[in-house]
Amino acid sequence: MDFHEVMENVGRVIDAAGVAAIVIGALLAAFFAVGRIVQRKRGVYGPFRRFLGRSILLGLELLVAADIIRTVAVTPTLESVGVLGLIVVIRTFLSFSLELEITGRWPWQKQPDPDADPAAADAPADSAGPAKTA
Numbered sequence: 001m002d003f004h005e006v007m008e009n010v011g012r013v014i015d016a017a018g019v020a021a022i023v024i025g026a027l028l029a030a031f032f033a034v035g036r037i038v039q040r041k042r043g044v045y046g047p048f049r050r051f052l053g054r055s056i057l058l059g060l061e062l063l064v065a066a067d068i069i070r071t072v073a074v075t076p077t078l079e080s081v082g083v084l085g086l087i088v089v090i091r092t093f094l095s096f097s098l099e100l101e102i103t104g105r106w107p108w109q110k111q112p113d114p115d116a117d118p119a120a121a122d123a124p125a126d127s128a129g130p131a132k133t134a
Helices: 003-038 045-074 078-103 118-122
Strands: none
Touching: 003 045, 045 078
């Protein structure tokens, strides 16, 4: 087995891990959501959406890693590098969009400091709904 075959197989394994991360994450998100519904807890949608979004982000990262390995190690042509660049741009847009949906802020924005802004202390910690007080 030569270097190119090994790298192609490594890429396939990482591809499979990316798909598995998305599928397993979706199943776990659904499982936890059903558990919350059965327990009649409020705020099922927000945690479900965040868990699912994080699973998709992880899967996308793994899929891009596999593409990078195959492009750089197996087929380093100008066309394949161009396709890889397009894939990375699309993945980056998807990641930023998912991050905004999950956290309610862009990846480069800091989480609000409740000590610095009194209004932020009253705001909920996440977008799942209002914070519960004891």
